[in-house]
Amino acid sequence: MPASHDLKGLMKFLARDEWRGCFEQVFDNHFGPVLEAGDMEFDDLAEILSDDWAMTLWGCAFEDFLTQEFDVDGGNIVDEYLKRRGWKEGAQTKVYMKALRTSVMSLYEVSDIVPGKSLTARDLIRGGEPIAVSEGTATQTLKQWDRIAARIVPVLGKNIFAGGLLPYTPQATDALFDGLRQMFGKKGTKKLPALADQDLQSVASMFTLSWLFDTLDRAMALPPMQNSDGDDLMFHDIRFPLATGVTQKDIAAQVNAIPGMAQENVKFWNWLEDKPKGREKAKHADALSFDATMDNGLRVLGNVELKGRFLHLSTNSAARAEKGTALIRQALGDIVGTPLTEIRTIEQMMAERPPRERGEAASNVPPEIAEQVVHQFMDRQYRETLDQPVGMLGNKTPRQTVKSAAGRQKVAEWLKYLENQSANQPNPADPMATYNFAWMWKELGVHDLRR
Template identity: 70%
Template sequence: MPTSHDLNGLMKFLGRDEWSECFAEVFDDHFNPILADGDMEFEDLAEILGADRAMTLWGCAFEDFLTQDFEGEPSNIVDEYLKRRGWKENAQSRAYMRGLRTSTMSLYEVSDVVPGQSLMARDLLRGGELITVREGTATRTLKQWDKIAARIVPVLGKNILAGGVLPFTREATEILFEGLRGVFGKKNARKLPAIKDEELRAMASMFTLAWMCDALGKAMDMQVLQNAEGDDFIFHDVRFPLASGVTQKDIAARLNGIAGMSRENARFWNWLEYMPQGKDGPKEAGIFSLDTIMDDGLRVLGNVELKGGFLCLSANSAARAKKGTALIRQAAGDLVRTPLTEIRTVQQMMTERPAKDGKTPSSQIPPELAEQVIHEYLDRHYKDTLDQPVGMLGNKTPRQAAKIPTGRQKLAEWLKYLENQTARQPDPTHPMATYSFEWMWKELDVHDLRQ
């Protein structure tokens, strides 16, 4: 018995000569501009992007093919298949095929996602009211404010997503809009005119091409986390064994003599450096500079702690660890032995788990403390950002953008982007994923645009 959205029979029908030639035309529209430019075959996409993504791309081309009318009779594969083989399909499958036949690919912004059940979709190209979509699979991975290129198909009173769903990044969205403006817009126009369904339907391959342009360029890229100096954010824990007969008191005296070492208690020091406010320059969306600034404006470059028979230096980059190690070696001399260094990425640090006995290792940040520390940092980071130029806002500050009608819309898009990026953390309990931007919407008075 076929499932409600089973297209296997229709795909077998595709093997007929008259339809395979027609499909080849549509396939070339979707892939040839990029494959030819990169001297690639379609199979290379699976190697670069993964088999699942390649099959989704193929599905986008296939769904576009189902909407097309070709010269001669029969002119459409869905019409012909239902006429000849429709009796083999159940009512839902027939309704799904008919829905695909007249469907239109568009770009949607999703919200109110209920995993395994539903989502709300806003058409970013044609406008209109929010659409309730019943969906059980994609909603398990989609996040608030995600953008997707998809076909919303009505089936027996419910709206569902067709199989060809492409997640669109900000960059892919810009590529798509630039392409659509070239087709439908006037020269130097910032906004798209109203696009009719039949016009958008004819541009279905543009969604596939825009997505591939972005995805292929980022195939090996990762989001960048940096410190103020622009160094990759990687934790370095440098442990100096104390020499035989050396006490913590001996080491403390040497540490107190290092410029920038601020003693917090008998065993702990903050390694500080003055950094003038605003020296970091404009904040780019999606790039976080995870540093801590003291109330007096001093930046924390690292921490030094005495633990038993060890002097431990912690820093968030290789350059800082190297500099701190040199300072300690120079000050401590032969009181310490050759250090051992442990290196961890942010992802490794945050995915570490307590030991089997349930106790948290002394070198690990407890999850609840990590969340508090990172949330406090993000509060400070974004409060500062409200008065700093932002690229997505035309290099205006968020407070400046909030005073301009066009700026308010860009501001809402920027806030949605920030929310979406934090929500996309693989671990939903990650401190970055649990951070709330609600206060920024209210403070900038754009909460009415959060929809």
Template identity: 75%
Template sequence: MPSGHDLKGLIRFLEREEWRECFEEVFDCHLGPVLDAGDIEFDDLAETLGEDWAMTLWGCAFEDFLTQEFDVPGGNVVDAYLKRRGWNERVQTKAYMKALRTSVMSLYEVSDVVPGKSLMARDLVRGGEPVAVSEGTATRTLKQWDRIAARIVPVAGKNILAGGLLPFTPQATDALLDGLRQIFGKKGARKLPTVADHELQAVAFMFTLAWLSDTLQRTAGLPSLQNSDGDDLMFHDVMFPLAKGVTQKDVAARVNAIPAMARENAKFWNWLEDSPGEKENDKPAALRFDTIMDSGQRVLGNVELKGRFLHLSTNSSARADKGGMLLSQALGDRVGAPLTEIRTPEQMIADQRRHGPGDADADIPPEIARQVAHQFLDRQYRETLDQPVPMLGGRTPRQAVQSAAGRQKVVEWLKYLENQSAKHPDPADPVATYSFEWMWNELGVHNLRR
């Protein structure tokens, strides 16, 4: 719970039998369906998600419970508690309890985050202009365009966040909004109608269920990272030792003769697909990673001469096998049996964090490295403006902005790009510092960036 808003006395009040039974009903609405579907207990969530998240979920149910009326003496637990014990509470704490009493859980889009101080929150369910929120803890981790389920409550002339805050992924957001449309919208409606506060209060459990279901699914089986062949990412470094008496020049001549090898310099080649768009795989759960050349051809791997070894670097087992066979046939007895080092994406990230970015380019000034990286990203994203984007229904961004509905999708896409960039683990990395503002201007939607 927020600092200075101690609810321990109110929580102890739950020990009274009439309130304990009422709380159990609310708690079951928030967590019961998912726990039953997974055949797990609440205590298991602490092991799966961590103690902090388990307590946050409990807090979501508790804050919902504080807003409800029950057929018991006192009717509402906050009213009953303040009547009996309010004299023993600080003025600020009583104000916070009263604010929670009438609070509403909703889904908000975060912007203009000032770490340790404040943020702007736009209600994605009820609409309206973004509101300023004073917040010291969550703002240290929240990023531009993050989405959160939360209760914004007014206390002492400021808007603050209650304790039950849940970060929503795009998948959880879609699931929640679809569920709300089914309840409040007309059959087959694509747009969520106006929802009154009392209506939203009645379905607060849906926010918890949507978050918990999405989180448990991702915990049980995270979406795989794949290349565009549909192969799971697994980084292979296949090292061919040069045979005795064989020179780098001999090997380079053989590699140059392979049609699929595009030479970058005397010791480095890009291994390219045979033709642009040679193979596509559309598994929806995967996040795709590949490099595209100016010709439109995908880079399947890289080949490099390093000392007495020829290295093939690629991002899947299938490509390692195919590329290894290609090089073995071309080089014959000029190289020995290859050695292979395999690393998962997680291991690659760990290595980068351990050794620090740019070890190999330590002599390059950071500002130059950043400029080069940003120029590369400029080129990549400028090409993307004329390429089909799945989030835009297969249309290019330039095509999508031609309609009102398309412009809204483009805005969501741009926010997604910015949000993912802002979440880079290294805030000094060129990806994290990249500005997408030119894309908003280029597509004519900068006025919708709010």
């Protein structure tokens, strides 16, 4: 007896000459632009992304194919299959096939996730009331406010997902919405147009392409990573050996005299910039910028630490390493020897990170204490953020933005983004993943939009 959602019969029917040619047209719509741009075959996607993702992508094209009418006998493969072979299928399978026949791919925001059971999906394109979906597999990995491209189909009184489900990043969402605006929107407006089901059915391949271009960009290479001076991240560890007879106390006294050195304890200093200044524009428009900042707004250019018979200078770029080395040699003179330098790229640093999945301890701090400390830090940081300009809000503060109806919607989207990014930690017990953002929604008066 076939499973209730078994489409093997339909897939075998696809081998018939008239349907094989029709499917090749749909397949090319979904993958042709990506394969041509990357000068590759579909099988290459499995090597880059995995066999599972390649099958999911094929499923997206196949489900789109099931909804279309073609200029061949029968017109639609589902109608023709059920007419000729429907007697072989169980009642649930036939209901599922008919539901796929009229299904629509759209973009949904998920919430109220009950792992292994259900979730609520809000259509970000067509609007309307959120939909309750019975779902066992995806709910094990999806997080609050994740966005997914999917087909929701009714089967025997329940809404379920079809097989082609794609998780969307903010970047993929922007690409999809830009494409929909260009296709259906009015010139000169940034508002997403109201789309009917037939509109979305006609551009189902756009969901696959937006996801693929975004995913391949991230899979093929890391984005440029820089510090806030615009220097490429290159981690330098410069070790100055202490001269014979020189003590750590002698070194500490000299380091304290170096401009910009802020002592944390007897053996550790933060090397700070002279005064707060605006971050310089990154050399690469798509670069990620990294730097630590003190409570007073001063950027940390590096760290200096005494370890045994060495003074270590650690910093994240060649320019800072050169400047820091010159400062130390000028201040300490011959009480330290010629330094040794170790340089590592961001890829090497990531490769050296201890794998948590092996059960290795990431910290000696008890988990409940670590969670409390992290949550207190996040409380302080986010409370300050409410009165600071935010790029996603047009460089207005959240408190300013909520004063208009449109601004309230923007703030809700911003809070969902923060909440979603926090929840998407590899370890669900990570303090970042367990942080509760509810107070921010209430503080800004937009709790009614948290749905």
